[in-house]
Amino acid sequence: MNLLRTVVALVVAGLALSACGTTEEAERTDSGSDDLGTAEAGPVSVTDARGELVELDAPATDVVGLEWNVVEHLVSLDVMPVGVADVEGYSDWVQVEPLDDSVVDVGGRGEPSVEAIGALAPDLIVTTTDYETSVAEDFEERGIPVLVVESADASAGIGQMRENLELVAEVTGTSGRAQELLADFDVTLDEGTQAIEEAGLAGAPFFMTDGYLDGGRLSIRPYAEGSLLSDVTEQMGLENAWQVKGDPAYGLSETDVEGLTALPADVNFLYMANGDDDPFEKGLADNAIWKAFPFVQNGDVHRLPDGIWMFGGPTSMSAYVDAVVEALT
């Protein structure tokens, strides 16, 4: 009881001594502080993936991105975001479109800090349908517009990526840059397709996957038909050899080593990993099933370079096309 009293007294005293100021001047009149710097003037209004109308007086310049695919879109559109969820993770996985040092980390992708975002006073938050909609509405109620794009759609593949980029470009007034990026991507894709054809690989089967290793267990995550990567690779003239259906959004499926026996002998086995963790080389070196696969024996297993975001935008996909060409020809 005495202890309790002391604690309460201390808490109260501590608060009284230390915390009784304010962090801002009282009665601050809010004189418009953000009038400078707009690229393409004029109001914009778009309908986002929720079916909500997003209206801005001018194209957004101070943008916060909460999912890595939209962050990549923003960076590639030369709209360096002011805040990004999980900067460290982005820098590991999306090396093709690096962030400036000025970008502020606003927390994890699951529960980004609303306060940190608010402190940046952005003119727009861009996120995906994976984010909780009630929080998006809360931002809007308090005057920060939110653009929600479809996270992915396994029935649309590249189409969804284009649509998302164009949507982000429209609200940031960078539609011209978006068309450039998409045109560049088309060129890269054409060149890639040509290279594949010249190498006599048109119609050849491929298998694209990533995976992770934990002790004695290897989870393999194939990119099924409809996933962005699969769509791009098929555009290059290759055939996805993986017949299992993926999830409806990202087009991912899951399997184990013996599940790979469904692959044809002449498959081109492509995979991605990150850093020193190479689940296939490390995990399967002694596995009899793996060693017996003809594509393993023929050296048709290729690790693609790190830092290409599997769910990213035209820059990641162009890098991917180049990487596939490099690996197969």
Next chain:
Amino acid sequence: MTQQSTVGVRVAARTPTPPGPLGPEPTPQTVPARRIRVSLALMLATALAVLLSAVHLAQGTADVRAGDLLELLLGKGTERAADVAVASRLPRLLAGVAVGVCLGTAGAALQSVARNALASPDTLAVNAGAFLAVTAVAAAGISLPVLASAGLAFVGGLAAAGLVLALSAGGSGPTRMVLAGSAIALALSAVTATLLLLFAQETRGLFAWGSGSLAQIGFGVLRQTAVLVVLGCAALLLLARRLDLLSLGDDAASVLGVNPRRTRVTAVVCTVLLSAVAVTVAGPIGFVGLCAPALVRLVAPAVPGLLHHRALLPMSALLGVVIVLGADVLLRASVGSVRSVAIPTGVATTLLGAVFLVVLATHHRDSGPARRAPAARSARLRSRASYTVLTGAVLALTGGAALLGSLLGDTTLLVGDVVNWLSGRAGPGVSFVLETRMPRVAAALLAGAALALAGATIQAVCRNPLAEPGIIGVAGGAGVGAVLSITLVFGLAARGGLQADRLVLVGVGVSAAAAGATTFLVVLTDPFNAVKAITWLSGSTYGVMFDRLVPLALVLVLVGPLLVGHHRELDLLALDDDTPRLLGVRLVPTRLLLLGAATLLTAFAVASVGVIGFVGLVAPHAARAIAGSRHTRVLPIATMLGATVVSLGDTLGRTVVAPAQLPAGLLTALIGTPYFVWLLWRSRGARQAWH
């Protein structure tokens, strides 16, 4: 009074009783006849295990079926079939066998040592401790060789088991141990979940693995741990005779030349070793250690002699194998080989095991002395004046927590900011922060208050100081799931008039099943978003708005006074079954009403912020410790303390790793655990079975 009287009937059920008046066998049997029956039972179990193994081998993602394997045996199979069999099916089968043997044996031995049919690697938190150790290493980015990893799992498991056994030593029966174990397991899992969240990259695959999976990429892990399995099982078999004698009671065992303490310690070390191996091979596969020995006891009446440890241990090991392989086979058969890759085997065994726990509980007869009231050690009665001062102090504490919550977060504010905001004079920056922060602060306070109130009620009604809102089955998730599981708990426990112990045990079982089902759903619907799943499962105030809190506030305002109005009934129910009856309280309707009220509070708290554990357990205790055991006082004090604890947990979660966040539920568990452990330690029974 000796130890025997408290555990008498329970032990009798599983002591190797010679056939006699108590035994189920009407005719005495000769020793050879008994031996034949035991060997027959063992052979039957072996046959079943072999049969399941064959089915298990024929299942898998590759198109290698029974026919191909048969051809292989005849020496004319394809090379691919041979590879699949050797590099995938056999390792998986052997992993299943190893896990089954380890957990089955460990469960049987632990139950003997603890003289408790509900002891198991799960209920003693061994699995949780071992898995925490493994996760901690993964989070640190270290990849250890298999044996070192097993060693670490062993240390973690041993520490957890030691803690639970020490805390429940001499306590009042199996319920206390199960609850102490589940609570410790919950706390350890909270730490594990925090690590998984903080180190999402390093610990990626561990979430699915956290429920146990048999998939293996080779014999590597199995080869290296095989020796430990053999050692552990052999050591326990060598102890078999002593374990038999031990079940006669410590005194009898001592007279017959067995050192009870040394025997127990050796046995526990062996069982933890076996459980650690199982965790290293396949992750924590739930409830096998509980079910296997339970099954043996189920068939034991037909096979006298089966409960001698020389037969019990191998039989339990065999049935462990049957359960693990059976669950795996069922899983593959029901959702198909391709889909089942993503679903951990442990989820299936947990669902199966939970059913067992519930069945055991509904047949549970506690023969202990009249249960002690939850006010195991409450403060003496205070004068009205001193209670008023106390209430003021606790209220100040709650206010302090609320204020702290409004000041701390991603941006630190000062009191003046809050005052400005309240009077509408704050600038846009502060307004923005407080508009997001205050609903969260309010959510934490309301949820904490509701859960603490529910906890105080449930502890009184269940007459068990270790009961908490989670046990009425809402832990599994909000909405339909919660309603379903609550109905289930009440329905199953209703036989015999909602007997307190039965309710608790059924609740633990149903909660485990609900948690298993939730994991199953998460893995099935959104397998690639472990972070989201963990956050969702552990109670968070993220994104809460004021309007979403209105229902919870309303329920609190309506149900709170109702409960306070029933303080006399709560006081009486907390005593025993007879006093309230004598004083004209109708037991079943009153219990139903009070539990219904607690359920309402819990359900609305869960619907607003998700599952926040521990507060409903700890706050009522703290309240009794400072305000005495009368419910007129316990209820308000517990409510305020609950609000304080969850508020602090929420504030910490928003502050310590800012701008990243941890769910309030995890931090509440982390804050609550030390107090809870201390509480259990203090309230240990006078008899110390471990000394």
